[in-house]
Amino acid sequence: MKRFLFALTAICLVSCGQSDVIVSETPPPPPPKVEVTRVAAPNDFMDNQPKLVVGITIDQMRLDYLYRFWNDFDEGGFKRLAGEGFLCGNHHYDYAPTYTGPGHASIFTGTTPAVHGIISNDWFDKTTGEMVYCVKDERYSGVGTASKGGSMSPHRMLTTTLSDELRLSSNYASKVIGISMKDRGSILPAGHNPTGAYWFIGKDEGNWVTSTYYADALPQWVNDFNSNGLAEQYVSSGWQLYKDEAVYNESMVDNNPYEAPFKGQFKATFPYDFTDITEDRYDLIKATPHGSTLSVDFAMEAIKAEGMGEDDITDLLALSFSSTDYVGHQFAPASREVQDCYLRLDADLKRLLDFLDSSIGEGEYLIFLTADHGGAQNPGYMKKKNIPAGYWKPQVMLDEVDAMLNSTYGTGAWVHNYTNDQFFLNKELIEERKLDLVEVCEKITTVCMKQEGVYTALSTVDFLTSDFEELPLNTIQRGIHPKRSGEVVVVPAVGWISNGYTGTTHGSPFSYDTHVPLLFFGKGIPHGETARRTTVRDIAPTVSQLIRITQPNGTTGNPVYEIFNSQE
Numbered sequence: 001m002k003r004f005l006f007a008l009t010a011i012c013l014v015s016c017g018q019s020d021v022i023v024s025e026t027p028p029p030p031p032p033k034v035e036v037t038r039v040a041a042p043n044d045f046m047d048n049q050p051k052l053v054v055g056i057t058i059d060q061m062r063l064d065y066l067y068r069f070w071n072d073f074d075e076g077g078f079k080r081l082a083g084e085g086f087l088c089g090n091h092h093y094d095y096a097p098t099y100t101g102p103g104h105a106s107i108f109t110g111t112t113p114a115v116h117g118i119i120s121n122d123w124f125d126k127t128t129g130e131m132v133y134c135v136k137d138e139r140y141s142g143v144g145t146a147s148k149g150g151s152m153s154p155h156r157m158l159t160t161t162l163s164d165e166l167r168l169s170s171n172y173a174s175k176v177i178g179i180s181m182k183d184r185g186s187i188l189p190a191g192h193n194p195t196g197a198y199w200f201i202g203k204d205e206g207n208w209v210t211s212t213y214y215a216d217a218l219p220q221w222v223n224d225f226n227s228n229g230l231a232e233q234y235v236s237s238g239w240q241l242y243k244d245e246a247v248y249n250e251s252m253v254d255n256n257p258y259e260a261p262f263k264g265q266f267k268a269t270f271p272y273d274f275t276d277i278t279e280d281r282y283d284l285i286k287a288t289p290h291g292s293t294l295s296v297d298f299a300m301e302a303i304k305a306e307g308m309g310e311d312d313i314t315d316l317l318a319l320s321f322s323s324t325d326y327v328g329h330q331f332a333p334a335s336r337e338v339q340d341c342y343l344r345l346d347a348d349l350k351r352l353l354d355f356l357d358s359s360i361g362e363g364e365y366l367i368f369l370t371a372d373h374g375g376a377q378n379p380g381y382m383k384k385k386n387i388p389a390g391y392w393k394p395q396v397m398l399d400e401v402d403a404m405l406n407s408t409y410g411t412g413a414w415v416h417n418y419t420n421d422q423f424f425l426n427k428e429l430i431e432e433r434k435l436d437l438v439e440v441c442e443k444i445t446t447v448c449m450k451q452e453g454v455y456t457a458l459s460t461v462d463f464l465t466s467d468f469e470e471l472p473l474n475t476i477q478r479g480i481h482p483k484r485s486g487e488v489v490v491v492p493a494v495g496w497i498s499n500g501y502t503g504t505t506h507g508s509p510f511s512y513d514t515h516v517p518l519l520f521f522g523k524g525i526p527h528g529e530t531a532r533r534t535t536v537r538d539i540a541p542t543v544s545q546l547i548r549i550t551q552p553n554g555t556t557g558n559p560v561y562e563i564f565n566s567q568e
């Protein structure tokens with residue numbers, strides 16, 4: 001049957017060539033060597049599956065961190081993953097806004113906010129007129145915490161995840177667990193019906209928790225972990241440079257104006273002593289590399305206690321490291337703190353890989369590693385180096401839009417909300433005054449375009465009625481959900497961010513926010529690299545094909561075919 005299909009494909013390719021059919025209408029180009037496939041022996045077709053898939057997301061990791069810190073990494077972590085695995089070196093987010101919620105949803109659903117509906121971390125809900133958080137769900141309460149940080153579920157994600165499809169494919173025999181310091185970093189990857197999803201409440205609690213959406217009580221192993229004293233031990237140890245000071249020459253000087261100190265401290269310099277910080281003490285776990293260490297500790301305990309990877313039914317652990325994002329926001333990419341955070345993460349990854357080798361078996365598990373978005377350089381630092389950049393403050397623009405709408409169409413509350421650089425307009429009022437929505441949007445975009453710091457502004461109608469083929473507008477387009485997004489989208493200029501003076505942020509459609517690592521490693525993965533542009537929505541269909549399950553139901557990406565065509 002398979003050969004027959006290949007023969008048909010070959011005939012079709014030949015005849016298409018002869019009859020001048022327009023090839024541009026066909027889907028992405030087929031693999032260059034169709035006769036070579038990963039399925040060498042028929043008996044391997046279904047039987048030779050990884051026992052465990054570990055999907056690692058590193059929050060805010062730019063691809064260049066892999067290059068910049070390479071010489072300072074030890075053997076066995078990033079060097080092992082890239083040195084033995086398959087690197088997609090031109091891997092991008094192909095939608096904006098590039099935020100954590102949409103990022104994690106897109107990795108695991110194989111599609112973009114236009115389809116899975118997680119359009120941001122927080123957004124204005126047009127149906128209720130209120131702001132919503134991507135995983136907030138008041139119908140459920142915390143388990144292991146009394147705080148509101150426990151009232152969570154994945155109900156706003158409209159499509160299935162890799163994890164959902166794995167569970168469906170095995171009649172729920174596969175175990176799926178989501179782990180992340182951030183609730184959204186755990187809940188969205190774990191899908192709608194996992195074995196468990198755990199996140200970390202800092203403040204004065206310092207515990208891993210879940211919600212009643214998943215379980216009525218924490219498993220005993222989670223309770224035991226929470227009482228092991230590790231969180232306090234880590235915070236008490238402060239934060240020192242992991243390696244000799246000379247190693248940090250890829251980063252700027254420790255004492256620089258582009259960083260913010262920890263709450264209650266005056267200087268953002270090593271060594272950090274947290275003895276005096278008592279308020280929200282365990283938030284320091286999240287805000288330092290200790291968060292990555294504790295996440296690996298917890299992940300290893302989950303694998304052991306839940307028996308993940310023990311039998312031949314493939315399990316999935318979705319592990320997202322959040323501390324890299326907190327450190328990035330506070331100190332920005334060029335800082336020593338970011339460098340140290342990655343050197344320590346490298347050691348934690350080595351620890352995880354060594355553990356997987358000994359517990360699951362070397363070559364018996366599959367890892368994919370990526371990030372949920374990148375991050376911009378600090379604009380103050382860029383300006384100092386004569387590179388165009390800036391701090392985007394929309395208030396002047398909002399006032400001018402308001403004034404224009406009131407003077408043109410009469411007094412009224414024309415704008416319901418402006419979030420994620422989108423205008424949510426009062427469509428009832430526009431209808432009531434018998435105005436043309438497209439014309440109102442055009443007038444707004446004209447005002448926006450006059451602002452310094454704006455790259456472009458477009459009406460959502462443009463995005464829903466035209467197909468934008470070029471970057472960066474096609475990136476914006478894939479971030480727009482037909483029902484959930486606002487009516488006008490503003491895109492800040494390249495290098496401009498909505499942030500305070502120190503640290504950084506992300507969210508744009510530009511390469512510093514979209515270009516992230518994608519590494520595959522382990523069972524079935526050849527060593528190699530591609531420079532072809534791959535996108536976030538290619539990850540889930542790639543893994544789906546590797547482990548022989550159906551693609552998530554909203555998938556719009558394609559498998560990274562080079563992995564299947566290269567044979568060692």
Ligand SMILES: [Zn+2]
Pocket residue numbers: 059060099100101103325372373
């Ligand atoms: Zn993030």
